[in-house]
Amino acid sequence: MVRYCVDVRECRRAMFLRHFGEKQQDIQCHDAICDNCQLKRSVKDIDVTVHIKNIYRILDSASDANEQLTAAKLIDAWTGKDAKKWKERGVTKTDLPRERCENNSCMGSAGRLSG
16 A cells, blocks of 8 residues: 555556456556656656664664654754764764655655655
8 A cells, every 4th residue: 555655656557456466468557547657757766775774873862762753853863953962872964955854754745755
């Protein structure tokens, strides 16, 4: 279900039919019925390993300190607010703008990383 919601490349009709066992070869939208086929988005794959490791450090550090984080506090830490505290915990400030961090988090578009 999550893949269906966040996939911006594959035809949604094809995903739906394949989920229910459709074996037909040609199951793409012929009339661009789904949003993915209509928009034909250009999507660029990027390596987000550094960002994910940094977020993990924030979450791990907060857990060790028995500190509760809201999504906003996580973004604050990730973008360098209270940088001294987080730097001592091994967290480096991201080079991404705050708006992009918010869009790429649970505060944004279903956790999907946008370009």
